[in-house]
Amino acid sequence: MRQADGKLKPRPVLILKVMPKYNDLLVCGISSQLSQFIEGFDEIIKSVDFDFKESGLLKSSVIRIGFLSVLPQSSISGAIGRIEDSRHKRLLKNLSDYLVTN
DSSP, X not given: OBOTXXXXXXXXXXXXXXOTTTOOEEEEEEESOGGGOOTTTSEEEOTTSTTHHHHTOXXXXXXXXXXXXXXXXXXXXXXXXXXXXXXXXXXXHHHHHHHHHO
């Protein structure tokens, strides 16, 4: 996923939605830099959380709903894990609420 400085860096992403027609993926970046967390928008997945072990992440991380990209499925090199459905739905709701109110 391309970073703000334009460099490409392999990073974990969360697939938010499969987009219509071409099945490209709307994804958001995941970062271990917890200082990037935006309260009421992003999600922090902590090592003590119920779904942390299944996530495949190595340490507590922020799921950055504001760090979006649309990628072809061919650019995804594999899956490391998953998060619980309720967390995924909360992230989609946060994004949707932000888009319709701001």
